[in-house]
Each structure stands twice: as structure tokens, then as C-alpha cells.
Amino acid sequence: xxxxxxxxxxxxxxxxxxxxxxxxxxxxxxxxxxxxxxxxxxxxxxxxxxxxxxxxxxxxxxxxxxxxxxxxxxxxxxxxxxxxxxxxxxxxxxxxxxxxxxxxxxxxxxxxxxxxxxxxxxxxxxxxxxxxxxxxxxxxxxxxxxxxxxxxxxxxxxxxxxxxxxxxxxxxxxxxxxxxxxxxxxxxxxxxxxxxxxxxxxxxxxxxxxxxxxxxxxxxxxxxxxxxxxxxxxxxxxxxxxxxxxxxxxxxxxxxxxxxxxxxxxxxxxxxxxxxxxxxxxxxxxxxxxxxxxxxxxxxxxxxx
Numbered sequence: 001x002x003x004x005x006x007x008x009x010x011x012x013x014x015x016x017x018x019x020x021x022x023x024x025x026x027x028x029x030x031x032x033x034x035x036x037x038x039x040x041x042x043x044x045x046x047x048x049x050x051x052x053x054x055x056x057x058x059x060x061x062x063x064x065x066x067x068x069x070x071x072x073x074x075x076x077x078x079x080x081x082x083x084x085x086x087x088x089x090x091x092x093x094x095x096x097x098x099x100x101x102x103x104x105x106x107x108x109x110x111x112x113x114x115x116x117x118x119x120x121x122x123x124x125x126x127x128x129x130x131x132x133x134x135x136x137x138x139x140x141x142x143x144x145x146x147x148x149x150x151x152x153x154x155x156x157x158x159x160x161x162x163x164x165x166x167x168x169x170x171x172x173x174x175x176x177x178x179x180x181x182x183x184x185x186x187x188x189x190x191x192x193x194x195x196x197x198x199x200x201x202x203x204x205x206x207x208x209x210x211x212x213x214x215x216x217x218x219x220x221x222x223x224x225x226x227x228x229x230x231x232x233x234x235x236x237x238x239x240x241x242x243x244x245x246x247x248x249x250x251x252x253x254x255x256x257x258x259x260x261x262x263x264x265x266x267x268x269x270x271x272x273x274x275x276x277x278x279x280x281x282x283x284x285x286x287x288x289x290x291x292x293x294x295x296x297x298x299x300x301x302x303x304x305x
Contacts, residue, residue: 002279004053007259010204012158012178014082014126018253019278020056021049022208022264027064027098037266043073045266050074052275055081058181058206058262059120060131061089061112064098071121078122084206085120086131086162087112088143104137106146113150127179129160135170144176162208168194172201179204184258186251186291187228190301199257207252207261232294237287245270246277251291254282 004017026042037045046069049057057074059066067085074081089112090103116125128147130138138144150156160179161171168182172194180198182191184207195205229235238247252261263274282288295301 004275004278005281006055008204009082009127009158009206009259010179010199011202012127012204014158014204016056016082016204016260017054017278018258018260019054019274020058020206020260020262021054022262023057023059023066023070024063025264025266026066026069027062028066028093039069041266042069045268045271046070046073048268048271050077050080052271054275056084056260056262057081058084058208060086061116062086062091062098062100062131064091064093067116067119071119075121082126083120083122084127084129084160085112085116085125086129087116087147088131088133102132104133104141104143106142109143109146113155117155124154125156127158127160128156129162129179129181131162132167133161133163134167135174138171139174144174158204160204160206162206165190165194172197175201177203179206181206181208181262183207183209184252184255185209185225186234186248186295187225187232189292189295189299192255192301195255195257204259205257207255207258228295228298231298232291234291234294237291237294243273245273246280247283249274249277250280250283251288253278254288 004019006015006017009016026037028036057070059070061067087109088102088104090101090108092099092101113128117123128150147156147159151159158178160181161177162181163171164183171177180203182194182205184191184195198205238244249261249263252258265271265274
């Protein structure tokens with residue numbers, strides 16, 4: 001049985017599987033109306049993730065009870081995975097919804113780290129990421145220095161940011177982050193050049209939305225990216241033996257600077273399909289090139305190097 005491919009996450013020294021797990025689906029009552037997951041189901045999923053060989057788990061205080069569940073169910077297996085969480089988060093859990101707020105102050109960032117360490121039942125975070133934010137605010141409020149202080153204390157090993165356009169442009173110019181988390185998929189390729197620039201700086205690249213960002217089979221439907229799929233006639237290129245989800249995920253993994261693609265699902269059958277797709281690896285070069293060409297004709301976006 002083949003194992004999942006691993007890569008160094010930039011210059012962090014962290015070795016991560018190219019398929020990672022995004023834990024937002026474990027968040028409990030939420031604003032988006034997606035079904036909640038029981039503790040028992042969450043425990044099964046989290047152990048299945050590690051049992052399959054996935055060694056990168058991404059979470060956030062914005063994900064409700066996700067951090068607490070990871071700590072409760074996986075603290076005894078802490079040595080088996082790289083743990084990433086986020087800061088700048090000031091969420092409010094109501095009875096049946098989770099209100100997401102971001103507050104860019106040193107007190108919030110320090111509180112985030114303190115509560116994350118407690119919930120995750122660990123003494124360190126491998127990668128602490130700003131959950132959004134722009135370069136000017138992070139600099140003016142001294143938050144970069146706060147994270148650097150965490151790294152010097154040993155409670156955090158690497159510093160990152162989960163971001164998107166247009167904020168990513170100025171954040172890249174700082175050249176201080178060890179990793180960038182960005183949205184990217186075959187039908188939503190606008191961050192491809194940013195991935196190239198991050199890699200040029202020696203930073204790791206974490207892709208979110210490698211499946212969810214597009215495709216008619218996505219759990220959350222996005223009409224705009226579905227329109228790109230249709231206009232580019234990607235169903236014409238879909239091999240008969242390949243699902244759309246596999247097609248999209250393997251395209252993401254084909255980008256040379258995608259170190260890990262985090263995919264979140266609480267469906268064990270879907271998770272097994274994602275593992276199989278990751279083990280199958282990158283798409284054939286000619287297929288990858290033709291997908292890129294077609295989508296670039298529609299969107300004007302694509303990998304520029």
C-alpha cells in the first residue's frame with residue numbers, strides 16, 4: 001500500500017503530507033447552515049485522518065469546537081502530526097450560530113495562543129497563522145513582533161498568514177512569513193502567481209479550497225466558479241475513470257509550489273477518495289497544461305512562471 005507523498009513546508013523544517021486536513025467542518029453550530037458533527041463522528045474522522053497517514057491538520061479559534069475536539073481526541077497522538085492554527089480571531093458562539101469577528105490587537109493574538117494551547121492540549125503550535133489581516137494593520141499594531149516573540153519562546157515554531165488577494169500582495173512584500181495559506185483550484189487560479197512568489201521567497205505554500213473552490217460536485221456551490229468549469233468545457237477533459245473531485249484535487253497537487261492542500265470533509269467515504277486521489281499524484285503534464293490553457297482563456301488568470 002503506497003504512502004502519501006511528503007514535502008518540506010518551505011524553510012520551516014516541517015515535513016508535511018501533500019494532502020492535509022482542514023478541520024472547519026468540526027466546528028459545531030455555525031453561521032453557514034452546514035450540518036453539525038457529533039463528538040463521536042469527529043473522533044472517528046480525526047483518527048481516520050492520522051491512520052491514513054495525513055500529518056498536517058489546520059484549525060482555528062474561528063472553527064468553534066474544532067480546536068477542543070482535536071485536543072480531546074488526538075492529544076495522545078500529538079507526535080504524529082504538524083498542527084497549524086490561527087490568530088486575530090474574536091468569534092462569538094451563539095446558541096445555534098458562530099459569529100466570526102477579527103480583532104487585530106496584541107491582546108487578542110496573545111489570548112488566541114493561550115486558549116489554543118489549552119484547547120489543543122499541547123505545549124506548542126507548529127504553525128501560527130494570522131487569520132486574514134492586511135500588512136499595514138499587522139505592522140502598525142506590532143502584531144508581527146508578537147508572533148516573532150512566540151517563536152523565540154518556543155511556543156510557536158513557524159509564522160504564517162491565511163490570506164487572499166488583494167491583501168496578499170503587500171503581505172508578500174514583507175518577506176517575513178514562513179508560510180502562506182491561499183485559495184486555489186483549477187477553476188479559481190487567480191492566486192497561482194502569488195504561490196510562485198511565496199515559493200521564490202522560500203516560504204511554504206498551503207492551498208485551501210483545492211476541491212471546495214470549484215466544481216459542480218462541491219459541498220458549497222459557487223455559481224461563478226461553476227460557470228468557469230462550464231465555459232472551459234472541463235467535462236470534455238475529465239477521464240472516464242476520474243471523478244470531478246479527484247480531477248480538481250490532482251490539478252491542485254500538480255502546481256509545483258503547492259506543498260500541501262488542506263481538504264476538509266467529515267464523510268469518511270469522501271475522505272478515502274481524497275486519500276486515493278492524493279496517492280495518484282499530479283495529473284499528466286499534457287492534461288494539466290490543457291486545463292490551465294482553457295481556464296486562462298476564460299479568466300485571464302493562471303500560473304505565470
